[in-house]
Amino acid sequence: MKPFIYFFVALSLIYGCASTQTNKKLTGNNTATTANDTVRIANDSLEYEILIIEPGFNTFLVSIARPEGYYTQNYLENKNRFLVTEYNQRVNQPFTFDPNLYPQQINYDNNVDYGYEVNYKLYNYFVFFSRQYNQRFSVPTRI
Secondary structure, eight states: OHHHHHHHHHHHHHHHHHHHHHHHHHHHHHHHHHHHTEEEEEETTTTEEEEEEOTTHHHHHHHTSOOTTSSOHHHHHHHHHHHHHHHHHHHTOTTTSOTTTSOSOOOOOTTSOOOHHHHHHHHHHHHHHHHHTTOOOSSOOOO
C-alpha cells in the first residue's frame, strides 16, 4: 500500500509541475498581445509622453472610432478638459470608484497645446474606457 501512495504523490507532483509550465506559455502569449495594444504618443519639444496600455484599445482606435479629422481640435480639447477633470476626481475617491480602473491621475494642462493626435487619442481612450468598463462620465463620450 505504501508504494502505491508514494507513486500517487510522485505522479501528482509531476502533473502539478507540468500544468505550471503550460500556464507560463499562455502568459507569454498575453504579453505579446499587450505589447501590440500599447499606444505611445510622444513629443520631445513639449517633453511629454503618453502610454496607453489597454488590451483592445488599438483595435478600437482602428476599427470603431471615428477617423482622424472627424472632430476639430478645439472640440477634442474641450471634451478632454472635462473628461480628465472627472477622471482625476474619481482617482481621488478610491472608496467610491474602483481603484483598479482609476489607478493614477492624468496630468493634462489646459494651457498646453498638445496637438490634434494627443487630443484625438485621449478622447477616444475615454470613449473606449466608458464602453469597455461600463463607466459613465458627465460629459457624453458616445461616438
